[in-house]
Amino acid sequence: MPFPQPDRDVAVELITGRRSSDALFAEAGRLRDAGRGRTITYSRKVFVPVTTLCRDTCTYCTFAKPPGAGGEYLVPEDVMAIVNAGAAHGCTEALFTLGDNPEARWSEAVGFLERYGAATTIDYVRMLSEQVNEETPLFPHANPGLMDEATIASLRPTNPSMGLMLENISPRLLEPGMPHHKCPDKDPKERVATIEAAGRQKVPFTSGILVGIGETAAEVIDSLFALAELQAAWGNIQEVIVQNFRAKADTRMRRDAEPTVQYMARVVAAARWILGPEVNLQVPPNLTDDFGVYLDAGINDWGGVSPLTIDWVNPEAPWPHLEQLRAVTERAGFELRARLPVYPEFISEEWIDAGLMPKVASAIDEEGYARVPQADGSRSL
Numbered sequence: 001m002p003f004p005q006p007d008r009d010v011a012v013e014l015i016t017g018r019r020s021s022d023a024l025f026a027e028a029g030r031l032r033d034a035g036r037g038r039t040i041t042y043s044r045k046v047f048v049p050v051t052t053l054c055r056d057t058c059t060y061c062t063f064a065k066p067p068g069a070g071g072e073y074l075v076p077e078d079v080m081a082i083v084n085a086g087a088a089h090g091c092t093e094a095l096f097t098l099g100d101n102p103e104a105r106w107s108e109a110v111g112f113l114e115r116y117g118a119a120t121t122i123d124y125v126r127m128l129s130e131q132v133n134e135e136t137p138l139f140p141h142a143n144p145g146l147m148d149e150a151t152i153a154s155l156r157p158t159n160p161s162m163g164l165m166l167e168n169i170s171p172r173l174l175e176p177g178m179p180h181h182k183c184p185d186k187d188p189k190e191r192v193a194t195i196e197a198a199g200r201q202k203v204p205f206t207s208g209i210l211v212g213i214g215e216t217a218a219e220v221i222d223s224l225f226a227l228a229e230l231q232a233a234w235g236n237i238q239e240v241i242v243q244n245f246r247a248k249a250d251t252r253m254r255r256d257a258e259p260t261v262q263y264m265a266r267v268v269a270a271a272r273w274i275l276g277p278e279v280n281l282q283v284p285p286n287l288t289d290d291f292g293v294y295l296d297a298g299i300n301d302w303g304g305v306s307p308l309t310i311d312w313v314n315p316e317a318p319w320p321h322l323e324q325l326r327a328v329t330e331r332a333g334f335e336l337r338a339r340l341p342v343y344p345e346f347i348s349e350e351w352i353d354a355g356l357m358p359k360v361a362s363a364i365d366e367e368g369y370a371r372v373p374q375a376d377g378s379r380s381l
């Protein structure tokens with residue numbers, strides 16, 4: 001009997017275990033193989049924490065810090081040192097991750113931006129993107145939080161792709177006692193508006209959900225359907241990340257239960273079912289010890305993996321060595337291939353700024369995957 005079409009209530013029963021998920025996993029694998037084949041991708045990246053200042057106070061976060069307690073900006077020299085080290089290790093992505101709109105809260109942020117001639121933090125990201133793009137073989141991939149359309153347009157000439165996690169579509173998580181209370185940048189309406197603006201600007205966009213921050217199973221499924229609707233409307237969601245919450249010692253959510261691997265795997269399989277065969281579906285491999293289980297749940301990407309820098313958002317969770325990632329992937333019957341921060345099917349003049357296309361074209365093979373630079377200056381797969 002064919003597996004049914006995606007359905008909200010059935011999906012909730014499947015991920016909560018009220019209905020057997022064996023057929024769901026079979027369907028997720030079938031859909032992935034039909035749409036993406038047996039290739040699993042990753043992006044060789046360096047993680048650049050542009051600023052650890054943020055105006056929000058998400059109760060699971062250890063990335064953001066106040067001034068004087070680790071909250072600061074990286075100066076351009078520090079950013080370039082990280083990126084140049086990444087170039088020496090064959091990386092192709094400079095992931096700019098940062099707190100949201102810190103200048104709205106901290107005078108120290110305003111002072112830093114004035115000293116460096118930037119109108120806003122995102123304008124500072126634009127300046128860094130231009131320098132990285134001009135001086136190194138890496139491609140910036142900006143994750144600077146909420147963006148309006150003009151901001152996205154200002155980053156497009158240097159960023160072949162950008163990102164913002166939806167996290168969850170439910171406004172309930174903004175209520176008192178919930179993790180996004182008084183976090184204006186986590187309003188799902190605003191996050192949807194950013195993804196739509198990126199769609200209008202023809203920017204390949206990374207988004208996804210965060211699982212285990214106090215949402216219900218129905219809200220997980222609603223979030224996946226919301227991403228599916230955005231993709232149907234704009235076609236610019238180049239990948240969907242399903243990320244598991246990890247409880248961190250020095251946060252208000254330190255005693256909250258983390259989602260189990262079994263629950264996560266069911267959510268990932270449901271994501272493949274709801275989002276369809278073509279979507280690029282990713283689970284970060286550094287947040288689950290036995291990460292290979294997600295191959296059976298329909299993923300086709302491991303996301304950004306750094307041979308060099310730590311995951312500043314989850315500093316307790318090192319990325320697996322690339323050799324281990326390759327071994328796990330190949331043991332399960334897949335081929336591991338490096339990609340740029342932008343996926344092969346988005347490498348066209350429709351999606352990439354014309355001024356950036358020559359650099360992108362020189363960094364890919366005939367199938368659009370990354371040619372990893374070697375230490376001697378040559379390029380190989």
Ligand code: SF4
Pocket residue numbers: 054055056057058061062063064098099100183185
């Ligand atoms: S999760 Fe992001 S938005 Fe929330 S406090 Fe941390 S850096 Fe800021």
